[in-house]
Amino acid sequence: MISFKNILKQYSKQTVLDIDSLDIPVGQTFGLVGNNGAGKTTLFSALLDLIKPSKGKVTNNGVDVSQSEDWKSFTTAFLDETFLIGYLMPEEYFYFIGDLRGLNKKEVDIFLSQFEDFFHGEILGGKKYLRDLSKGNQKKAGVIAALIGEPKVVILDEPFANLDPTTQIRLKAIVKDLSENKDVTVLVSSHDIQDVTEVCERIVLLEKGRVIKDLITSPQTLKELESYFKGE
Amino acid sequence: MIFKLIQLQWKAFFRTGSLGGSMITKALTWLGMVYFIFITTVLGLLSYKLLTEDFPVENPLLFINKQLIYVFAYWIVIRYFTQKPPVLNIRALLITPVSKIQIVRYALSKSVFSFFNVIALFYLIPFSLLLLKSGNYEPYGLLSWNLAVLGFVYITHYLNILINSNNKAFYLIAAGLVLIKGLEYFEIFDFTIYSQALFYSFYETPLLALLPWIMLVFLYNRVFSFFKKGLYIDTGLEVKVKEATFQDYSWLNRFGKLSTFLKNDLRLIVRSKRARGTVVAGVFFLFYGFIFLFQEETFGSFMTFFAYMFSSGGFLFMFGGMVPSWDSQYYPLMMCQNIHYNEYLKSKWSLVVLATIASTLIASALYSFQGIEALCAVIAGGLYNIGVNGYLTLWAGAYTKSPIDLNSSKNPFGDKKAVNMKTLLITIPQIVLPVFVYFLGSYYFNNLIGCAMVGLIGVLGLGLKDVVFQQIVKTYKSEKYSTLNAYKQNS
Numbered sequence: 001m002i003s004f005k006n007i008l009k010q011y012s013k014q015t016v017l018d019i020d021s022l023d024i025p026v027g028q029t030f031g032l033v034g035n036n037g038a039g040k041t042t043l044f045s046a047l048l049d050l051i052k053p054s055k056g057k058v059t060n061n062g063v064d065v066s067q068s069e070d071w072k073s074f075t076t077a078f079l080d081e082t083f084l085i086g087y088l089m090p091e092e093y094f095y096f097i098g099d100l101r102g103l104n105k106k107e108v109d110i111f112l113s114q115f116e117d118f119f120h121g122e123i124l125g126g127k128k129y130l131r132d133l134s135k136g137n138q139k140k141a142g143v144i145a146a147l148i149g150e151p152k153v154v155i156l157d158e159p160f161a162n163l164d165p166t167t168q169i170r171l172k173a174i175v176k177d178l179s180e181n182k183d184v185t186v187l188v189s190s191h192d193i194q195d196v197t198e199v200c201e202r203i204v205l206l207e208k209g210r211v212i213k214d215l216i217t218s219p220q221t222l223k224e225l226e227s228y229f230k231g232e
Numbered sequence: 233m234i235f236k237l238i239q240l241q242w243k244a245f246f247r248t249g250s251l252g253g254s255m256i257t258k259a260l261t262w263l264g265m266v267y268f269i270f271i272t273t274v275l276g277l278l279s280y281k282l283l284t285e286d287f288p289v290e291n292p293l294l295f296i297n298k299q300l301i302y303v304f305a306y307w308i309v310i311r312y313f314t315q316k317p318p319v320l321n322i323r324a325l326l327i328t329p330v331s332k333i334q335i336v337r338y339a340l341s342k343s344v345f346s347f348f349n350v351i352a353l354f355y356l357i358p359f360s361l362l363l364l365k366s367g368n369y370e371p372y373g374l375l376s377w378n379l380a381v382l383g384f385v386y387i388t389h390y391l392n393i394l395i396n397s398n399n400k401a402f403y404l405i406a407a408g409l410v411l412i413k414g415l416e417y418f419e420i421f422d423f424t425i426y427s428q429a430l431f432y433s434f435y436e437t438p439l440l441a442l443l444p445w446i447m448l449v450f451l452y453n454r455v456f457s458f459f460k461k462g463l464y465i466d467t468g469l470e471v472k473v474k475e476a477t478f479q480d481y482s483w484l485n486r487f488g489k490l491s492t493f494l495k496n497d498l499r500l501i502v503r504s505k506r507a508r509g510t511v512v513a514g515v516f517f518l519f520y521g522f523i524f525l526f527q528e529e530t531f532g533s534f535m536t537f538f539a540y541m542f543s544s545g546g547f548l549f550m551f552g553g554m555v556p557s558w559d560s561q562y563y564p565l566m567m568c569q570n571i572h573y574n575e576y577l578k579s580k581w582s583l584v585v586l587a588t589i590a591s592t593l594i595a596s597a598l599y600s601f602q603g604i605e606a607l608c609a610v611i612a613g614g615l616y617n618i619g620v621n622g623y624l625t626l627w628a629g630a631y632t633k634s635p636i637d638l639n640s641s642k643n644p645f646g647d648k649k650a651v652n653m654k655t656l657l658i659t660i661p662q663i664v665l666p667v668f669v670y671f672l673g674s675y676y677f678n679n680l681i682g683c684a685m686v687g688l689i690g691v692l693g694l695g696l697k698d699v700v701f702q703q704i705v706k707t708y709k710s711e712k713y714s715t716l717n718a719y720k721q722n723s
Contacts, residue, residue: 127477
């Protein structure tokens with residue numbers, strides 16, 4: 001279980017995150033929505049110990065992330081291009097991540113083979129370094145790298161943005177597949193409420209760092225979110 | 233309009249991430265400039281005195297003219313390695329109502345008063361005034377000679393911009409310089425005669441001083457049109473994509489867990505121009521000892537020791553000094569991967585140590601013909617570098633926090649310079665201490681004991697590895713968040 005307890009993050013006087021209590025049980029596919037500046041990326045960054053909350057405690061499967069580094073062995077993430085190593089070729093990057101997660105080259109190759117459709121011939125076997133790939137292709141490589149090594153917690157920030165329609169549909173299928181596995185907790189954020197309602201079992205709406213809505217996805221969820229964002 | 237562009241530059245400077253560091257660096261750069269201005273002025277005054285009193289030559293001006301061709305040749309080389317080509321954030325300006333001519337003119341003219349140009353005056357003016365005072369020279373001739381020399385200074389200025397942004401020009405000029413040096417070295421051709429005739433003609437026939445300025449206008453136009461042509465996102469501003477080649481480096485697997493990082497760092501060095509430049513600069517350190525060769529009486533044995541110690545520290549100081557900034561572009565990834573800080577830092581340390589061992593071996597081979605003392609000095613220096621400086625560099629790295637843009641040599645306006653002031657600064661405490669210890673040892677006992685003392689400190693340092701690492705990891709952990717934040721502001 002992932003839990004945020006009394007989390008407060010302030011920059012000078014501005015509050016960017018203010019969460020009393022938020023628990024995400026094991027196996028849940030969790031969606032985060034909200035406008036720009038709602039605190040989605042901040043929340044993920046706090047969970048990954050990339051920023052230190054001004055107050056409160058974040059635990060990831062019992063590990064206090066600011067005290068111990070043990071969460072690193074079962075958690076993966078792709079937040080943005082700072083999770084890519086620009087001077088590597090996609091294959092080298094996958095092998096590197098695999099190496100860190102205890103997979104050898106062959107195992108990584110087998111793992112990658114299931115995503116041939118998703119890569120659409122644009123990632124593997126090319127003659128480009130990651131830094132020279134388009135934004136969309138970079139994202140494809142980053143998201144798949146975050147799935148290497150059977151992580152228990154997968155964090156994806158805006159995975160559907162910048163992707164072409166075909167890839168979006170395929171990525172949704174991949175995330176849905178992941179959510180079938182009841183050992184894997186998936187955290188996804190998005191600006192597109194339709195995308196999240198499609199793939200997530202639970203959706204939390206953030207505004208100015210606060211939890212405004214916490215919904216279990218149902219046929220009414222999309223309507224409810226829409227009316228909120230329309231300002232009704 | 234130009235004012236607006238200047239404003240942009242101003243903001244770019246004051247709004248970069250680690251301003252504090254950058255301010256200190258700036259202040260030191262200014263101090264350095266004052267120092268060089270002082271030295272140059274003194275040189276201008278002194279060279280007249282030297283050439284008339286201590287080593288009198290018939291005509292000091294003629295003598296100086298003889299050397300000028302080499303001065304300008306070296307000037308280009310120095311500029312290439314230290315003077316930055318003009319940097320402007322071009323893309324955003326392209327579709328604004330600033331004409332392209334203005335953009336390029338601004339980029340090219342903002343460096344006119346660059347230190348590298350102005351400093352020439354600090355030599356020329358005192359030297360010329362003394363010549364004038366001697367009464368042996370025509371004032372008009374001296375004036376035109378000065379103007380001509382200044383013209384050549386600016387020619388090297390624009391040549392530098394050209395070779396910095398155009399590989400063809402770089403190879404052409406590099407080949408030219410090597411040719412000049414080679415012909416001179418093998419005494420096939422004596423350039424000094426021509427240099428003397430050429431520059432003296434500016435004195436004798438003042439009108440000829442127009443020639444370098446005409447050349448300058450020609451060159452300026454050439455650079456101008458080169459840059460202007462480059463103002464399209466698919467030409468000069470294009471991100472040049474090199475065809476990638478897969479590198480496995482499986483031979484590194486013998487290093488076990490370490491190999492994962494060694495492979496990446498090797499790829500970094502091979503594929504990033506910035507990293508490559510830094511490593512090459514580090515390799516030059518190997519030859520540092522030669523500067524002090526056979527000069528022990530002039531510099532004293534502790535200076536020679538310093539040189540030998542330095543020669544094995546090239547990689548350590550140049551590349552190691554910028555750890556962990558090399559990983560700045562993907563630091564969040566590193567912080568989330570399945571590695572503990574301890575392992576990450578140890579892998580960086582091991583890389584530096586491996587390179588230092590290699591440098592020490594090469595340096596000991598290079599200097600072994602100098603005798604046992606030189607050999608001991610190299611080895612003692614190497615031990616100190618491994619056992620103490622390795623930690624110090626890594627520890628200082630926790631505070632460095634300036635991101636490195638690995639893809640920085642993308643376009644003619646990009647920042648290409650690999651040598652940075654801060655990395656050079658950290659080297660001071662790392663060097664003063666061992667040299668002092670050596671000095672004590674050699675003063676009270678002999679040179680070999682001095683070497684032994686320094687080497688012993690290095691060995692002791694190695695023994696303390698675990699304790700030191702605990703401390704380093706602690707520092708890195710407490711600096712982690714602010715480092716991540718500073719790295720966010722790229723370039």
